[in-house]
Amino acid sequence: MASVTHAQHHHDNDHHHDHGGHHHHGHGHAPADFGRAFAVGIALNSAYVVAEAGYGVFANSLALLADAGHNAGDVVSLGLAWLAAWLSKRAPSSRYTYGLRSSSILAALANAVLLALVTGAIAWEAVLRLMQPQPAAGVTMMAVAAVGIAINGVTALMFAAGRKQDLNVRSAFQHMASDALVALGVVGTGAAILYTHWLWLDPAISLVISAVIVWGTWSLLREAMALALAGVPPGVDQGGVAAYLAALPGVTEVHDLHIWGMSTTETALTAHLVRPGAALDDALLTEACTELKRRFSIHHATLQVECGEAPCELADHAAA
Secondary structure (H helix, E strand, O other), X not given: OOOOOOOOOOOOOOOOOOOOOOEEOOOOOOOOOOHHHHHHHHHHHHHHHHHHHHHHHHHOOHHHHHHHHHHHHHHHHHHHHHHHHHHOOOOOOOOOOOOOOOHHHHHHHHHHHHHHHHHHHHHHHHHHHHHOOOOOOHHHHHHHHHHHHHHHHHHHHHHHHHOOOOHHHHHHHHHHHHHHHHHHHHHHHHHHHHHHOOOOHHHHHHHHHHXXXXXXXXXXXXXXXXXXXXXXXXXXXXXXXHHHHHOOOOOOEEXXXXXXXXXXXXXXXXXXXXXXXXXXXXXHXXXXXXXXXXXXXXXXXXXXXXXXXXXXXXOOOOOO
């Protein structure tokens, strides 16, 4: 274990931890509660999926069935996101010392994978129908999809406020907003089929729908995967953090610096600060954690202070 000559501590009013040789700063404000939005969104979309799938079979429209499949995936996604949001609020325990915050990361990752699977199935069926076009009822397509625009648009608006702060909420918003756009495309397809009688338009728009989903899902999948692998969250400047810590009074070296997402809304940091001959300075550490939160949105910082009299075995453990 690294040699620690002295340790300094500070605590937020709502978090009290005491681990030798470390400084802890409490988490930021809890994420907004979107429980009602999740409940309403799941109820509306569940009813719409049943109706859309039924009309899709009746109208022989792959575009409607494709959108119904996508919406069914979104219902599951909303359920996962809601469950994760609830689990994230569970208090820490002796087994899960961070609580279950990271469940929101797992939910975002599962949602992205689920969308990719559904999209693959839709695209495959669309290719088959391009080779053998089948008639579709344009008026039914337009009417059902128009309802979808309203339902998905209203649901997306309920998540709009939290999409920038929470990847989990952003995934819900992104799904609903893309669904509204896709439904708009289906309306246009129905009108085009009525006007032109081009049967290939139905599977063609299904491929376009698939492309839109993949384009919208890729960044979500990449970001969720990075968080699941304890990568530095997007928007956090790792180099800037290292430079800030290295510039603190008396600090001659910063090593074993790690930054990762505790959840889709909270970022954690650990680092060793070498301050030769420095006295205990709680005020400095309090200021450092305040600035880490203000400048870099790092909510939970753990700083270990060393005098540097003995080599630290973790000095080369993290990237420079």
